[in-house]
Amino acid sequence: MTETLPLPTAPTSPPRNDRLWVVLVNFNGLDDTRKCLRSLADVPDAVSVVVVDNASKENAVPILQREFPWADFVRSEVNGGWAGGNNLGVQHALARGAEWAILLNNDTVVPPRFVRRLTEAAEAFPNYGVLGPVILFMDEPTKVQTTGVVFNRPDRDGFFQPIDVPHDAEGRVGVVECDIVNGCCLMIRRDVVEKIGLVDEAFFLIHEESDWCLRAQAVTKCGIVADAIVWHKGSSSFQREGKKLQRYYDARNLVRLLRKHRNRPTARRFLKGFRHYLGYAFHRYAHERGRGFRDSADAVLEGVYDGLTGRYGPRQDRWRPGLGLLRMAAGLVWRVKK
Template sequence: MSATVADQVTVVSVTYKSARLAERMAATLSPFKHVVLVENGSLDRCPERMRELLPHATIIERRHNGGFGKASNEGAAVATTPFVLLLNPDCHVDEKAVATLVEALHRCPSAGIVAPQSWTGAGEPQMSYRHAFFEHMPRSSYRVPDAICSAKWLHGCCLLIRADAFREIGGFDERFFLYYEDDDLCLRMRLAGFECLLEPAAHAVHAGGGSSGTSMRVAFIKAYHYARSRHLAIRKYQGYPAALRYRVKTLLGAFTAVPLYALLLQRNYVIRWLGWGSAAFVCFWREPRPAP
């Protein structure tokens, strides 16, 4: 990486039970001059391993898991460079791709975020941009764009963000513990007058699910926070009546789906609907309200 690009970018990566990814993370992050790792309260050996493998990194150890947005805000607050690269522990991006993203933000001063096109380890393209979550568009297969384009959502696994713009909008809304925090960030960027861009000339490889397990407990927690965050996003961008309809629909669906899938011995669907239904029930009594 050129000295010029290296001086402009701080990589912020939030880790949670990511010790098994330490070697791969270190290989990805070693070319970068400024690295901040935020350990989100998982109490594994990831911080110790990263200190050994990446001694120049700044490591913030949180006692409790405050969610991706909160941890990312804390990591970005340490950065003193013009750009912050938010990078998932299970995502790989090389120096050339980052240089391409930096160039895109220099070329488009109205942009606050730019993302690369992400690919699976098997070489399949991942959906890296789309319309807003509340916009009903005709279903179609995902196509990698031919050139840089504007979007209302960018995949959060790898985002190069203009630090001043990030601070101007207040960073992530920390009410989103997991899921929809990238939707909200992009929408607030656009409301503040900043474009969100996808640069297909830059590539990232995203394995997915690298910081979580496959137990029933993990599946339930993910389903719970997905439904809770979706409710919050609907409440924030579509209003209270739409959020209420979503709660009622989800809760009634859970009452029907859980016993049905239990009879069919479909454990994964049982856990999913239990998580969704639990979130809907809790939101009736303790509704997560969006930031003013």
């Protein structure tokens, strides 16, 4: 049976459980965060919630505290990106006894069975310390947006190859192993965090959950729960901030990800992977140029430059010696190929 998208209802108050926490990060997305919290309020199973306001232009904490007094709130005066914001939330949860933390994008809604299905999977498959569900599109509530992926396999195209996860809301809970659980909804066990550390904040945005999952595989398994229990609006931060930043962080952080995990036994050899990366980056650049988005195309090249020179954290306007030559070379190749 297919479950339709739940409509937001007036917030009640879920029973609190300090062994299980949901972490939301809000960055200039007050309306989205409200909808997500309303859906969590209808979850009958005990769970605690912390909202991190990631240096939004307007401090959302006082507003949300009045509307959702059952949640905890943390205000950061610095935008730490997905990585830094979620680290604050995870630290808050661990300090209060969390055994599991569920990192949930604020531009999502969940059905009442959300907590029950994740905890059932955790209990049934204790060798999985990182779990996530099947994710559906919010505007197409029966269509799969993403499941999980395997990373950088030499026998497959691309770097992030999706896996098929047949899902059934009425069936027995199952888990399919993967390399990476999507950061839209990622549940991680306390002991895994204690062994591998928090999210690498050098990524800031994009591919940071990939690094976390790949690091986690040194001590546990990652898997996708065979049930669709999250509807995701999708990339709302980038819709507000523009495609340019998405292209920049994608190109830059993929360099860091490949470097950090170049010795994975299942991955392409490093030089072959690097050649594949250059082809990927040029494809992104050509796609943006072909659509007339010069700023986004230039952002790909900035990302390549900063990735190769090891400049991470939040993007900064800076002088990049040699970037002009890279831009000229990419433009020449693009004109020849088009």
